[in-house]
Amino acid sequence: MYDKLFEDDKMHEECGIVGVFSQNPDITSQLVYYGLFALQHRGQESAGIAINTGGKIEYHKDMGLVSDVLKKDVIDRLSGGISIGHVRYSTSGGSEKENAQPLVVRYKKGKLAFAHNGNLVNADSMREILEDDGVIFQTSIDTEVVANMVARNSNGNIVKSIKNVMEIIKGAFAFVVMTEKELIGVRDHFGLRPLCLGKRLDGYLLASESCAINAMGGEFIRDIEPGEIVIINENGVESIKSKKYAQRKSCMFEYVYFARPDSNIDGINVYQARYNAGKMLAKEAPVKADLVFSVPDSGTPAAIGYSQELGIPFGLGLIKNRYAKRTFIEPNQELREQGVKTKLSVLNEIVKEKIVVIIDDSIVRGTTTRQIVQMVKDSGAKEVHVRIASPPVTHSCFFGIDTPFRQYLIGATKTIEEIKDFIKADSIHYLSLDGLVNSTNSNQGFCLACLNGDYPMEVPKFE
Incomplete structure (x- = not known):
């Protein structure tokens, strides 16, 4: 991973994530496209989309820019009320197609799709424990570690499982997770990685930056709080706040370099x-x-x-x-x-x-x-x-x-x-x-x- 880093004189972008819950399934994939396009500065190696199509999760991802990967024929054939998307610059795992996101996994209750911005400092040790327990990994990204932990411990309650896993994983993370019925947003306890909530007349939006909310035709509502889980479904938005105290530690380099200048993050323009x-x-x-x-x-x-x-x-x-x-x-x-x-x-x-x-x-x-x-x-x-x-x-x-x-x-x-x-x-x-x-x-x-x-x-x- 580090070979290419030595040849450039800038910190590299992280990743960008978006999520859409819409009552208009015909435009959901287009909204994800617009959101990812607005976040292209956060990652230019790969792009991908996962969407709920009639209770099933389909996806498309590949190496390249958003406009190269999510072409019109891809967007046209993906229709559904819930969708998540991802643009990537590799910080965990190599720059390879199998490491592109969203990551779609199957578990006993159906399928889950994950898109992750950030990096876990204890991913290797958790991966080793899971491998010792017989888990086979298809990628080298820490997102798959989290997905396995959530799926293995769900017992039919994904939100409860996510909450439990959040107490185990260490590092910086903002996740959007899609089940066959819900869109879930998660932010780490320190708020190291950004995530915000927006609203449209036909539903709700999640994104790494507020500029993507605007690009998807939404109204910015607020930033997701550190340690917070938000669940979006047909009943609206539910928030689960963390009871674990941790002093907020927003990444300063979002303001120095990473974020688009037209974004607002944690109340700061x-x-x-x-x-x-x-x-x-x-x-x-x-x-x-x-x-x-x-x-x-x-x-x-x-x-x-x-x-x-x-x-x-x-x-x-x-x-x-x-x-x-x-x-x-x-x-x-x-x-x-x-x-x-x-x-x-x-x-x-x-x-x-x-x-x-x-x-x-x-x-x-x-x-x-x-x-x-x-x-x-x-x-x-x-x-x-x-x-x-x-x-x-x-x-x-x-x-x-x-x-x-x-x-x-x-x-x-x-x-x-x-x-x-x-x-x-x-x-x-x-x-x-x-x-x-x-x-x-x-x-x-x-x-x-x-x-x-x-x-x-x-x-x-x-x-």
């Missing part, structure tokens, strides 16, 4: 948080410059905030080719470096003879940042100053975000001055941890483990 981070960054590390621009696209709101706080013009110094392949798939260093130039190009006339500030949301390995700085200097910029709208990434994430081992994280292996020399910038400044937290304008708890090593639970020790 993602765009506003990134914009505020840019303003905080300007106060902490101002530069007398001629131009501010971002590494598109996730750095743009922070760049606008930085620009407006200091009164420096904001412009487009870098243009992104949205159809370029990801740099990590190139087979050698020379082609990887060319891959950055394929993805990004510099507007020479905009940066020439100017002192510029480049704003990015984060740096993981530093290799791409170094190439961008060199490209801007080669285009004639007099000075290149780098500002990062989050603190250095110093620790690996074990909760569903792909980060390399610590020795590959530039923030863990180099000082700020050494990072400046490595990327060959005239200066660099990372936003402080307090500045990042304050940018959310929220008093809720956040998981900051990748920034300070303070994990909300015990994690593997193989960094």
Whole structure:
């Protein structure tokens, strides 16, 4: 799994999940398509849909983007009142077709379909226990571990079984589960992974982000609470709150990088948080410059905030080719470096003879940042100053975000001055941890483990 991660300079997206319960079975699969399309940024490796068709569960999934996998003929033939969908970036299990989701399993009372965002830190030990008990696994994903545990212990009551399994599994998770009669949403006790509830005139919606609720023509109702189970059926929505206390630990990188800027997660507008981070960054590390621009696209709101706080013009110094392949798939260093130039190009006339500030949301390995700085200097910029709208990434994430081992994280292996020399910038400044937290304008708890090593639970020790 880690080979490809070392070749890219960003944290990788997690996964995106949606669920639809509708009184209009003719549009359910279309709604799932729209929801997954809105969540495509969360995973580009595989996509899939499962739907209740007359009391039976059918599904279709494959490697590729939503528009490639869920073609019109697939959507047209899948009709039913309940459906779930998934887009994936592999964080547990390899990037293979059999690991695509939703995962459909058969048990003594019928079928279940699962779609999962997140990662379990004790999945391997639970898998080993199940295998010792004779269970045969078809995939290498931790979702199948959970599905087996839920199915084996249901005794006809899936909700009760899910509740019991939630007390055993450890890690970050948001699930949508489909039975032959119900749509169920589940969020981990810390609220590490996002999940929200929406409503349409014909039913209810679940999604990783509120932008998907909007894309499905729904009205955002609320975020699912940490540790909460919601059951949606013909009687409406039932909520089962957890009695187990755990301090909320929403993933900070949802606001830094992962989520779409038009989403609201746990009461925080993602765009506003990134914009505020840019303003905080300007106060902490101002530069007398001629131009501010971002590494598109996730750095743009922070760049606008930085620009407006200091009164420096904001412009487009870098243009992104949205159809370029990801740099990590190139087979050698020379082609990887060319891959950055394929993805990004510099507007020479905009940066020439100017002192510029480049704003990015984060740096993981530093290799791409170094190439961008060199490209801007080669285009004639007099000075290149780098500002990062989050603190250095110093620790690996074990909760569903792909980060390399610590020795590959530039923030863990180099000082700020050494990072400046490595990327060959005239200066660099990372936003402080307090500045990042304050940018959310929220008093809720956040998981900051990748920034300070303070994990909300015990994690593997193989960094």
